Amino acid sequence: MSKVEVSFVKYVGKTLELMQDPGLLLVSTSKDGKPNVMTIGWGFIGVIWYKPVFVVAVRPSRYTYKLIEETGDFTVNVPTEDMSDIVEYCGTVSGRDHDKFKEKNLKVVPSKYVKSPIIEQCPINYECKVIYKTDLDSSKVPKEVVSSFYPEGDYHTLYFGEILTVHANKTIT
Amino acid sequence: MSKVEVSFVKYVGKTLELMQDPGLLLVSTSKDGKPNVMTIGWGFIGVIWYKPVFVVAVRPSRYTYKLIEETGDFTVNVPTEDMSDIVEYCGTVSGRDHDKFKEKNLKVVPSKYVKSPIIEQCPINYECKVIYKTDLDSSKVPKEVVSSFYPEGDYHTLYFGEILTVHANKTIT
Numbered sequence: 001m002s003k004v005e006v007s008f009v010k011y012v013g014k015t016l017e018l019m020q021d022p023g024l025l026l027v028s029t030s031k032d033g034k035p036n037v038m039t040i041g042w043g044f045i046g047v048i049w050y051k052p053v054f055v056v057a058v059r060p061s062r063y064t065y066k067l068i069e070e071t072g073d074f075t076v077n078v079p080t081e082d083m084s085d086i087v088e089y090c091g092t093v094s095g096r097d098h099d100k101f102k103e104k105n106l107k108v109v110p111s112k113y114v115k116s117p118i119i120e121q122c123p124i125n126y127e128c129k130v131i132y133k134t135d136l137d138s139s140k141v142p143k144e145v146v147s148s149f150y151p152e153g154d155y156h157t158l159y160f161g162e163i164l165t166v167h168a169n170k171t172i173t
Numbered sequence: 174m175s176k177v178e179v180s181f182v183k184y185v186g187k188t189l190e191l192m193q194d195p196g197l198l199l200v201s202t203s204k205d206g207k208p209n210v211m212t213i214g215w216g217f218i219g220v221i222w223y224k225p226v227f228v229v230a231v232r233p234s235r236y237t238y239k240l241i242e243e244t245g246d247f248t249v250n251v252p253t254e255d256m257s258d259i260v261e262y263c264g265t266v267s268g269r270d271h272d273k274f275k276e277k278n279l280k281v282v283p284s285k286y287v288k289s290p291i292i293e294q295c296p297i298n299y300e301c302k303v304i305y306k307t308d309l310d311s312s313k314v315p316k317e318v319v320s321s322f323y324p325e326g327d328y329h330t331l332y333f334g335e336i337l338t339v340h341a342n343k344t345i346t
Binding site: 008009010011012013016017019020041042043044045046047048049050053055057131132133134136137140141142145148149 | 181182183184185186189190192193214215216217218219220221222223226228230304305306307309310313314315318321322
């Protein structure tokens with residue numbers, strides 16, 4: 001894979017732009033090495049305790065939630081524009097019933113530092129290890145947000161993943 | 174002020190880079206319109222509930238904490254390189270005892286949407302309204318982080334500020 005490691009700030013603008021449309025691919029894995037992928041449209045990038053951190057929001061009902069709880073890490077993969085149909089698909093079916101990698105010809109390759117693999121076709125990949133998490137406090141979420149996004153009370157958990165490295169295709173560095 | 178409004182993703186890389194060195198200037202205000210400024214080196218930028226958000230970390234012991242609790246908004250101001258001595262100073266003295274704006278010739282101008290003003294000399298300014306907050310849960314913070322940053326138990330509150338607009342100098346747009 002012809003990728004190089006870059007500073008976490010280098011593609012943060014591009015990452016947040018694509019996160020909003022079409023979305024990013026969040027990869028996790030089970031203890032025995034079976035990976036899963038889901039689409040995320042929300043998240044944060046920044047710094048706390050002098051560590052670069054990617055914060056992702058996952059609902060407890062998601063299969064990804066179980067996997068991150070099991071292994072404590074994840075990767076965030078930034079798709080190319082021509083992958084938008086794949087990104088859409090990965091946001092609509094669950095890894096409990098589907099092997100989305102196989103169905104969509106997504107090739108996973110091992111990460112350098114974490115158990116969750118990265119997606120080869122994605123030009124930018126963040127390897128993240130969970131260092132903190134917090135469940136959204138329903139009493140502090142704005143009322144209009146509750147009725148729009150949490151009518152069934154399935155509040156997101158925010159996972160703070162230390163960015164251990166970022167890989168990017170040589171052609172975009 | 175010759176500034177224009179830009180997309181929140183446009184300068185996020187530059188903002189996170191400068192946040193780490195020399196730091197950014199977080200401005201808040203009291204109910205009766207007396208502003209304060211402190212330096213921040215930690216924070217996050219991203220999206221939740223389809224809203225662009227700047228997350229800042231403030232300890233309850235800070236004067237800024239009292240002001241954000243009072244008025245529910247803040248601005249984040251990105252300094253120029255030649256302001257690094259000012260940024261350092263604003264991280265070392267409290268607004269309870271000092272008028273840092275006067276002492277360092279920082280000119281504040283009214284924001285467009287929030288009560289907290291912005292700093293004119295800073296080329297990029299984020300106007301933010303608090304839509305969620307969470308106190309760090311000491312039981313979930315890594316042990317080595319507790320001993321390094323919280324020996325006295327003064328855990329940060331994370332304020333999630335919806336970015337209502339971003340201003341940037343015309344020369345850097």
